Amino acid sequence: MANSIMNTSSNTIVNDQIGQLRPWLIFHIASLATFLVSIDTTVLYVAFHSIAKSFPDASATSISWVMNAYTLVYATCLIPAGGLADRFGRKRVFMYGVAAFILASVLCGLSPNVHTLILARMLQAMGASLLGPAALSLILEAFSKEKRAIVVGAWGAIGALAAALGPAFGAWIVDSFGWEWAFYINLPIGLYCLIRGRRHLIESSNPVAKVRFDLVGVVFIIGAIALIVSSLIEYKLYINQLIFPAALLTAGVFLLAVFVYWCKRASNPLVDLNLFKSNTYRAVNIAAFFFSIAFATMFFSFFFLMTKIWGYSLPQAGLAMMTGPATVVPTALLGGRAASKYGHKVVLTLGCIIFSMSSLWYLYAITATPDYLWACLPGQIISGIGVGLVMPSLSGAAVHDLPQKDYAIGSAINQAVRQVGTVFGVAITVAILVKTSVVLNDFHHLYVIQFLLVIISAALVTQVNTKK
Structure with missing residues (x-):
């Protein structure tokens, strides 16, 4: 009898310990998959020139579309993916997403030409879009509301760690083995997430959640952004015939207006515009768009500065980017x-102001x-502090006051907005820096653009009003 009581007591203690550790185990698996997606993005910034050399017949515009x-x-599929995660199970959708991502990564590495690579990247984006919202939903579901600001901050730190390791690790991989291995490296990490996820993740769903599989809306928004981005990239090729890029821009803006109109009238639109009735949600997403443009131009242009102006090798540039x-x-x-103690507005405003100072530092x-x-390191530290304050808090502020049923769709829209901002940031960088001869003044133009965009973001986040 005594042994039975002791065994029961021991089992209870072990179960309690497992119960306490399970949220962090879920965090570990979901964040590692997010890490996989984040590091893949930063590696591609490093691999841009290597991919261009592998496909000499491809234009700079085509190479830019490998990223864009x-x-x-990814941005457009995030939103229906969030609904799929809510409706059919966050664990299930997460697992399918990881599997699709690693399969597409292998196809990317095997691509014989740039067009096949672009198609494989699109498939990879679909996998990433499935695992992204599901990963954050699994994390939010595992922790109490009081701990979510801290957990979201830790989740953002994982993405930041990927950004820190990506350039150095990616530059070494690309320089030593070729750009293909920037994709092949995803396979072992992805398989680990699948094996651990199958055993430890807890399924959760909302069977009555709407699945926003709005094909018409997807076509409208992809067409709109593709046209606007193309107008930015192509304008310098038609500098004496601006009617063509102007026509692209006009058509893109028109399609964007049609997309908004469609979302207002459709019964189950891609984007639920009712979420934007909240001043906080609206301000956070607009700020995220502008800040993401600035961040992408800063991150991408760094490799051009290091290699084209300062003459660093690719591995040297990758190491220089880590700080x-x-x-x-x-x-x-x-x-x-x-953010948990003082609210998101204070952290966001301070972060934007600090990041804007890094743009001024680089400018002068x-x-x-x-x-x-003396010239680069201080700017990197300043920008790193700014990004560390802003990026996680944008995610936290966006979902902070949403009801549980809207976690996935709310975070998906926020992530989609940030990804669209990245598309524009890459397009602006390519438009300014991808040419025969790059000069220092080109970077000065980018630093001014970054500063103005972040100041706009700072003004917008003053409208954030999250409850402590």
């Missing part, structure tokens, strides 16, 4: 705690003479 096609499909993202990791953790400190320690 992925980001655009800023590495600063994001501890800042994101502290930012999550600060960067010269044609390589000077990483």
Whole structure:
């Protein structure tokens, strides 16, 4: 009898310990998959020139679509993917997403030409869009509301860690083995997530949730953004015949207006515009769009500066890029705690102001003479602190006051907006820097654009009003 009581007591203690650890185990698996997606994006920034050399007949515009096609499909598929996760099970959709992502990664590495690579990247984006909202929903579901700001900060830190490791690790991989291995490396990590996820993730769903599989809306928004982005990239090829890029821009804006009209009238639209009736949700998403443009231009242009102006090798440029993202990791953790205590508005506003200072620093400190320690490093630390405060808090503020049934769709829309901002950031960088001869003044133009975009974001986040 005594042994039976002791065994029962021991089993109870073990079960309690497992119960306490399970939320963090779920966090580990879901965040690792998110890490996979994040690191893949940063690696592609490094691999841009290597891919261009592998496909010499491809134009700079085509190479840019290796990144932008992925980001655009990812952004638009995030929203129906969020509904799928809610309706059919967050664990199930997460697992399918990881499987699709690693399969597409292998296809990317095997691509014989740039057009096949773009198609494989689109498939990869579909997998990423399935696992993204499901991953965050699994994390939010595992923790109490009081801990969510801290957990979302930690989740953002994982993405920041990927951004820190991506350039250095990716540059070494690409320089040593070729750009194909930037994709092949996803296979072992993805398989680990599948094996662990099958055993430890807990299924949850909302059987009455709407699935926003709005094919018409997807066509409208992809067409609109593709046309607007193409007008930005192509304008310099038609500098004496601006009627063509102007026509692309006009058509894109028109399609965007049609998309908004469609979402207002459709019974089950891609984007639920009712969510944007909240001042906080609306301000957060518009701010996220502008901030993401600025962040993408800063991150992508760094490799052009290091290799084209300062003459660094690709591995040297990757190592040089680590400091800023590495600063994001501890800042994101502290930012999550600060947001939990003081509210998101204070953290977001401060982060935007700090990031804008890094743009001014680069504008006045960067010269044609390589000077990483005094000209570049301080700017990286400043920008890293700014990003660490802003990025996780944008995610946290977006979903903070949403009802549980809207977690996946609300976070999916927010992530989609940020990805669309990244598409525009890449397009602006390619339009300004991808040419025969890059000069320092080109980077000055980018730094001014970054500063203005982040100041707009700072003004917008003052409208955020989340409850502590």
